[in-house]
Amino acid sequence: MPKHETPLMDDLEKGPWPSFVSDLKRQAEKNPQCWDIIGQMELSFKDRMTHWKHGGIVGVFGYGGGIVGRYSDVPEQFPGVAHFHTVRLNQPSSKFYRTDLLRKMCDLWEKRGSGMTNLHGSTGDLILLGTRTEELEPLFYDLTHDLEWDLGGSGSNLRTPECCIGKARCEWSCYDTQATCHGMTMKYQDEIHRPAFPYKFKFKFSGCPNDCVAAIARSDLSAIGTWRDNIRINQDEVKKYISGENVPNGGGIPAKAKKFDIQKEVIDLCPTGCMWMEGDALKIDDAECTRCMHCLNVMPKALRPGVDQGASVMMGAKAPILDGAQLGTLVVPFIKMDPDNEFEELVDVIEKCWDYWMEHGKNRERLGETIQRIGLPTFLRVMEIEPIPQHVKEPRSNPYVFWREEEVEGGWQRDVKEFRKKHAQ
Amino acid sequence: MALSIEELKEKIMEKALKGPKTQLYVKDFYACDPEAKPRAVKNAANDLVKEGRMVFWSSGSTTMYAAKERAQKEQD
Ligand code: HEM
Ligand code: HEM
Ligand code: SF4
Numbered sequence: 001m002p003k004h005e006t007p008l009m010d011d012l013e014k015g016p017w018p019s020f021v022s023d024l025k026r027q028a029e030k031n032p033q034c035w036d037i038i039g040q041m042e043l044s045f046k047d048r049m050t051h052w053k054h055g056g057i058v059g060v061f062g063y064g065g066g067i068v069g070r071y072s073d074v075p076e077q078f079p080g081v082a083h084f085h086t087v088r089l090n091q092p093s094s095k096f097y098r099t100d101l102l103r104k105m106c107d108l109w110e111k112r113g114s115g116m117t118n119l120h121g122s123t124g125d126l127i128l129l130g131t132r133t134e135e136l137e138p139l140f141y142d143l144t145h146d147l148e149w150d151l152g153g154s155g156s157n158l159r160t161p162e163c164c165i166g167k168a169r170c171e172w173s174c175y176d177t178q179a180t181c182h183g184m185t186m187k188y189q190d191e192i193h194r195p196a197f198p199y200k201f202k203f204k205f206s207g208c209p210n211d212c213v214a215a216i217a218r219s220d221l222s223a224i225g226t227w228r229d230n231i232r233i234n235q236d237e238v239k240k241y242i243s244g245e246n247v248p249n250g251g252g253i254p255a256k257a258k259k260f261d262i263q264k265e266v267i268d269l270c271p272t273g274c275m276w277m278e279g280d281a282l283k284i285d286d287a288e289c290t291r292c293m294h295c296l297n298v299m300p301k302a303l304r305p306g307v308d309q310g311a312s313v314m315m316g317a318k319a320p321i322l323d324g325a326q327l328g329t330l331v332v333p334f335i336k337m338d339p340d341n342e343f344e345e346l347v348d349v350i351e352k353c354w355d356y357w358m359e360h361g362k363n364r365e366r367l368g369e370t371i372q373r374i375g376l377p378t379f380l381r382v383m384e385i386e387p388i389p390q391h392v393k394e395p396r397s398n399p400y401v402f403w404r405e406e407e408v409e410g411g412w413q414r415d416v417k418e419f420r421k422k423h424a425q
Numbered sequence: 426m427a428l429s430i431e432e433l434k435e436k437i438m439e440k441a442l443k444g445p446k447t448q449l450y451v452k453d454f455y456a457c458d459p460e461a462k463p464r465a466v467k468n469a470a471n472d473l474v475k476e477g478r479m480v481f482w483s484s485g486s487t488t489m490y491a492a493k494e495r496a497q498k499e500q501d
């Protein structure tokens with residue numbers, strides 16, 4: 001039986017879409033404290049303000065990340081949610097779960113928490129919603145000992161790394177995103193669980209520019225797979241697309257009534273205009289290609305990424321906390337992603353940027369905001385990277401790369417008297 | 426000369442116990458030893474958490490450090 005009158009919440013059950021309110025009510029039959037969540041939310045709707053108190057001392061022994069503390073500011077009314085901490089579990093790379101582990105996790109959470117989960121939070125972790133402070137240590141013990149499962153990141157920590165499905169199932173992947181994601185998770189355990197940074201830091205890994213985990217929009221440092229050489233073209237398959245024997249877009253877009261038109265649907269849509277036909281052969285001026293993936297997506301049987309593969313590194317994406325939302329800026333055009341040398345080139349990029357940001361980033365300032373504050377030219381110098389035209393964002397307002405004195409032969413110290421002799425005042 | 430880790434830990438505790446602010450960012454501790462690398466300072470602060478002399482205070486998005494007694498008093 002519902003414990004509270006909740007007309008406003010009930011309203012959210014109407015309509016054709018699934019409702020979290022219905023889910024909450026179903027769970028409340030099993031776990032009556034869930035009625036208090038619905039009750040407290042109803043009150044928030046009425047009062048037009050949240051009744052969650054922000055933050056507090058939480059965490060399990062020695063961990064400064066993985067648990068987000070929340071307390072109710074009306075605990076007498078809603079004792080079931082007096083404490084309502086969420087727990088972040090580190091999801092496996094590409095979210096390949098073993099079902100037996102998922103079942104055990106659900107059982108454990110019924111016992112130690114609300115039983116409600118969220119797969120997945122926007123950082124990527126598996127989220128367990130709502131438990132009391134005294135349940136945290138026992139939960140952590142069972143998680144790590146019985147399920148061999150660790151917490152993810154929260155707070156001013158490295159957040160749980162995240163990757164696309166990569167080479168496991170995707171022919172476009174230009175590097176092994178899962179090996180990278182798992183490798184970095186293991187290497188940076190300390191940064192995930194013990195706060196080290198001015199603010200949160202995320203990295204995400206996509207195997208190609210399709211960027212299925214939206215790394216460019218959501219991570220302070222994203223590695224997006226790419227290639228340095230030429231797109232591989234199979235001209236026989238190109239002909240089959242033109243003749244209609246091959247279905248465009250892998251059949252993913254419902255076949256249109258009209259015949260596939262390579263000029264209209266591929267060549268004219270190439271953002272750099274670097275493709276053309278010579279007779280019935282498709283040509284690409286690869287030096288102009290920006291690796292947007294459009295042509296490869298439309299004709300996957302005919303076109304494949306080049307063979308000299310690696311990743312581009314973008315930095316500074318963030319949500320609109322200060323200023324607006326920001327996409328990552330290309331910082332390192334190409335690095336090799338090699339598990340045999342433990343992703344040495346990537347690690348080098350990560351640590352160079354951390355060393356600077358940890359010291360010079362302001363409190364609660366994301367990397368993207370630091371870059372904005374000091375300017376991209378300064379940041380490139382920190383990263384020891386030569387500027388290239390792709391680093392220039394607005395040619396009219398920021399067209400110059402300035403020389404520094406050590407780069408100019410003879411420097412720019414001069415004898416003013418000598419100078420004035422030639423240039424009268 | 427950078428301080429030894431024990432000296433650094435004592436400086437951090439002093440700041441956490443006597444400073445005007447109860448809750449401190451990890452960066453606030455860098456001043457305890459300007460010679461030390463940020464990571465060394467973080468490790469010292471984390472040692473103090475493991476020893477139970479400091480606790481983490483987190484909003485979920487930002488984590489701060491606090492001396493245990495002071496933070497506990499504030500929370501209750
Ligand atoms: C070899 C000789 C010259 C060189 C290399 C040169 C170079 C440049 C450059 C690089 C700019 C900036 C363009 C931009 O903002 O996109 C510029 C702008 C300008 N130059 Fe020259 N310049 C030369 C001779 C002259 C002369 C002889 C005059 C006038 C008598 C002149 C008048 C201007 C003016 C008025 C602008 C500003 C245009 C604007 O703001 O859009 N320049 N010049
Ligand atoms: C008392 C005399 C002058 C004053 C107060 C003056 C002032 C200025 C100012 C305030 C600017 C804008 C600077 C900026 O964009 O930050 C400017 C630009 C410019 N002035 Fe003058 N100016 C004087 C004389 C001259 C003379 C005699 C010439 C040419 C023979 C000249 C050529 C230019 C040019 C070409 C620009 C544009 C530079 C650019 O686009 O970057 N000015 N001036
Ligand atoms: S980002 Fe690219 S490699 Fe990764 S799953 Fe998507 S299409 Fe495949």
Ligand code: SF4
Pocket residue numbers: 269270271272273274275284288289290291292293294295296
């Ligand atoms: S990947 Fe994009 S830019 Fe490159 S050739 Fe294909 S459509 Fe053009």
